[in-house]
Amino acid sequence: GIQVEQSPPDLILQEGANSTLRCNFSDSVNNLQWFHQNPWGQLINLFYIPSGTKQNGRLSATTVATERYSLLYISSSQTTDSGVYFCAAEYSGGGADGLTFGKGTHLIIQP
């Protein structure tokens, strides 16, 4: 099945800093999503972005499908941005894998 790798695994920043999270995937995808998991376990949708660029407030994402990577940008970080960020992808060639998640980036924003 498709492989999804995220980097960095951990990131500690001061409030107000900008950050870039990376997601590499091993094959062509028809679905790529970014999620933020809060401390209670809820996965919050950030972006559905199998290709192209999207922006939502301080967050933006870019997926370059031909090069098999996606980037999540967080600008002017706030303490509420802390948590685990997951990238998940689904192989476009069919199969039975559903969404394959990376291991996540654990982001800590310090005041």
Added chain:
Amino acid sequence: DAGVTQSPTHLIKTRGQQVTLRCSPKSGHDTVSWYQQALGQGPQFIFQYYEEEERQRGNFPDRFSGHQFPNYSSELNVNALLLGDSALYLCASSYPRLAGLQETQYFGPGTRLLVL
């Protein structure tokens, strides 16, 4: 607009027992997927239901089974529980691919299962 709901929120079972978890999809969605998330890991795909049939299945043993009802809600059943089944179980709903709609999956709050 109600999102994805799951019940119960927490559950404690002992080894060998059976458990049933429930999920109601987001309004307008008819495809339900189940995921298992062990502590410190990303979620892993268990299976997906559409039109009351299992359409896709990940690498999980037959102890894991499911069902989808005519109102699109779904159940996940796990038999002969093992200690390693302790995890957060997440349900997600989406439009079916054939509908040509965006396949964004929306997740419920999860059920935390502890097997003792």
